[in-house]
Amino acid sequence: MGQAVGGVKSALLISLLHGFLFLIAGSGTESPLDSTTVDMSSRRFRAEFLQEWQGSADAPYFDSTTPKNITGLVGHPVRLLCRVKNLQNRTVSWVRHRDIHLLTVGRYTYTSDQRFEAQHKPRSEEWALRIRSPQRRDSGQYECQISTTPPIGHAVFLNIVEPETVISSGSELFIQAGSTINLTCTVRHTPEPPTSITWTHGDQVINFDSARGGISLVTEKGLKSTSRLLVQRATGLDAGVYTCGPNNAPSASTRVHVLSGEHPAAMQQGCAKSSLDKASVLFSIFTFYIFSKPTYNDLEFGT
Ligand SMILES: *[C@@H]1O[C@H](CO)[C@@H](O)[C@H](O)[C@H]1NC(C)=O
Ligand SMILES: *[C@@H]1O[C@H](CO)[C@@H](O)[C@H](O)[C@H]1NC(C)=O
Ligand SMILES: *[C@@H]1O[C@H](CO)[C@@H](O)[C@H](O)[C@H]1NC(C)=O
Numbered sequence: 001m002g003q004a005v006g007g008v009k010s011a012l013l014i015s016l017l018h019g020f021l022f023l024i025a026g027s028g029t030e031s032p033l034d035s036t037t038v039d040m041s042s043r044r045f046r047a048e049f050l051q052e053w054q055g056s057a058d059a060p061y062f063d064s065t066t067p068k069n070i071t072g073l074v075g076h077p078v079r080l081l082c083r084v085k086n087l088q089n090r091t092v093s094w095v096r097h098r099d100i101h102l103l104t105v106g107r108y109t110y111t112s113d114q115r116f117e118a119q120h121k122p123r124s125e126e127w128a129l130r131i132r133s134p135q136r137r138d139s140g141q142y143e144c145q146i147s148t149t150p151p152i153g154h155a156v157f158l159n160i161v162e163p164e165t166v167i168s169s170g171s172e173l174f175i176q177a178g179s180t181i182n183l184t185c186t187v188r189h190t191p192e193p194p195t196s197i198t199w200t201h202g203d204q205v206i207n208f209d210s211a212r213g214g215i216s217l218v219t220e221k222g223l224k225s226t227s228r229l230l231v232q233r234a235t236g237l238d239a240g241v242y243t244c245g246p247n248n249a250p251s252a253s254t255r256v257h258v259l260s261g262e263h264p265a266a267m268q269q270g271c272a273k274s275s276l277d278k279a280s281v282l283f284s285i286f287t288f289y290i291f292s293k294p295t296y297n298d299l300e301f302g303t
Helices: 002-027 032-057 264-273
Strands: 069-073 078-085 092-096 101-105 116-119 126-131 140-146 152-161 164-167 172-176 181-188 197-201 215-220 225-231 240-246 252-259 283-288
Touching: 069 078, 078 092, 078 140, 078 152, 092 126, 101 116, 101 126, 126 140, 164 240, 164 252, 172 181, 181 197, 181 240, 181 252, 197 225, 225 240
Parallel strands: 069 152, 172 252, 215 283
Antiparallel strands: 078 126, 092 101, 092 140, 116 126, 140 152, 164 181, 181 225, 197 240, 215 225, 240 252
């Protein structure tokens, strides 16, 4: 680019010099032929060099500050944005890389897939591609192209995610009798934090009616919500499948195995010292709403 501009500059200089010599040469005579030659020369100069100069200085370019990596939620509208400066009479298109599919040209949507839509306000620099109900398979590379020769492109990566629930221990947890069952359930990629996260043991909902004491539950809600279940002094009765069920995301389960320890006596001794042991029914639920309006930094919910 710099080199090209330099080239144009020196061509300009030579041309000016050329015109100047012409003027000097022609200054002695007043012949109409010479003035015509000078006139033609300067016209050609304007036509050839100024246009070339203008072409490189005013070439269209992308505003590189627009996001290049967009995360969206399954089923929630998402917008890929492209901002073009100096577009002039060129056209902006959106292309999907996966199958080199032309999705939009200018303000027109070219694909038969009704979920895609070209968005552009007259005289604005923004050329957006909106996907009304994105699916996982829409994830991948997209490119905004300007119809220069050769065309220039601005790539945007789209990542479509769906609500996800994970229990940190995985599908199985082995613990010694007398120790604490500690399960952490994490819920991500939901449009809003879950309003409830319910734990069940087998088919029993773990709640205030549970006869067993020594259970606590701590829930934190936000962009990523977590619920931690602690079951103290586990016995064989506490073994089985534990399920974490958020109201707006799939459930996740883990199977807990309670092993009779190698040193059960030592464990029981340890337990006896605990004041918790004296309480026949101790059940507590703490719910901390560390809740602020979720700021999906990288999630764009469409307009
Ligand atoms: C885009 O961002 C996501 C997380 O926000 C990341 O996992 C992924 O690797 C990024 N992709 C690219 C191509 O930068
Ligand atoms: C844009 O305009 C220039 C003249 O200013 C012309 O040479 C060129 O073909 C036009 N390009 C398009 C895509 O219309
Ligand atoms: C439960 O496990 C988490 C890590 O998974 C840990 O940070 C936390 O301290 C544990 N809580 C108890 C009471 O053991």
